[in-house]
Amino acid sequence: GEDVEQSLFLSVREGDSSVINCTYTDSSSTYLYWYKQEPGAGLQLLTYIFSNMDMKQDQRLTVLLNKKDKHLSLRIADTQTGDSAIYFCAENLFSDYKLSFGAGTTVTVRA
Amino acid sequence: DTEVTQTPKHLVMGMTNKKSLKCEQHMGHRAMYWYKQKAKKPPELMFVYSYEKLSINESVPSRFSPECPNSSLLNLHLHALQPEDSALYLCASSHGVLTATGELFFGEGSRLTVL
Numbered sequence: 001g002e003d004v005e006q007s008l009f010l011s012v013r014e015g016d017s018s019v020i021n022c023t024y025t026d027s028s029s030t031y032l033y034w035y036k037q038e039p040g041a042g043l044q045l046l047t048y049i050f051s052n053m054d055m056k057q058d059q060r061l062t063v064l065l066n067k068k069d070k071h072l073s074l075r076i077a078d079t080q081t082g083d084s085a086i087y088f089c090a091e092n093l094f095s096d097y098k099l100s101f102g103a104g105t106t107v108t109v110r111a
Numbered sequence: 112d113t114e115v116t117q118t119p120k121h122l123v124m125g126m127t128n129k130k131s132l133k134c135e136q137h138m139g140h141r142a143m144y145w146y147k148q149k150a151k152k153p154p155e156l157m158f159v160y161s162y163e164k165l166s167i168n169e170s171v172p173s174r175f176s177p178e179c180p181n182s183s184l185l186n187l188h189l190h191a192l193q194p195e196d197s198a199l200y201l202c203a204s205s206h207g208v209l210t211a212t213g214e215l216f217f218g219e220g221s222r223l224t225v226l
Contacts, residue, residue, distance in 0.1 A: 031213045042117075042201055043154065043217040050213070088153055096208035097142060097167055099215065101153035 004102035006089050011108045018076040020105045022089030025070060029091035032065060033099065034074045037086045046074070046087075084109045114138070115218035117202050123224045126192060132221045134185040134202030140216075142166075143185040144203040145177060148220070154201055160185060161207075192225045199223075 003025040035043040062075040089102040146154035159167035160179040176188040206212040
């Protein structure tokens with residue numbers, strides 16, 4: 001099974017904030033990632049954070065990293081219908097080329 | 112330009128056919144990847160090429176044969192596939208090792224159906 005854990009579903013009202021949570025296992029991972037996948041599409045790299053950072057903000061996206069608890073979160077402000085997708089958390093396990101992905105959180109935005 | 116281009120977008124093949132999936136990037140990336148993704152599941156790594164040499168083969172059956180003709184191109188040759196090989200095949204690329212560069216970019220995928 002995956003080393004990275006995520007809740008499977010999130011339903012949010014349009015205009016509200018969404019928070020997607022992820023727990024990872026390897027404290028030596030250098031980077032942690034958030035990918036978005038819309039139906040029928042590939043994975044879009046939304047953002048990533050270096051392991052020595054606590055927070056990263058990019059427009060509507062805020063990533064928080066708690067290394068002590070191995071907890072990563074993605075907050076989407078002012079959620080829109082276009083934000084409906086599957087969101088994957090991933091860590092690189094201090095590997096040159098391998099990422100370990102979570103199972104993905106399906107976010108549904110309702111009007 | 113952060114683009115990884117894959118062709119074809121859709122492919123239907125019989126179990127006796129031979130076909131190829133193609134991937135191209137012009138970002139100067141030196142590592143290229145093939146992933147397989149089943150519906151509602153995370154992607155699974157198949158192969159990694161680094162500087163045009165095969166670096167990782169995740170025990171993939173020999174009916175999948177990767178090829179890296181040059182630093183911008185990556186192919187996946189398919190032969191004698193099984194229906195359970197039906198999936199979305201994703202190509203990805205990175206500047207170099209992920210521990211140094213971080214970013215891994217994916218293409219839109221090739222959706223393969225094996226009859």
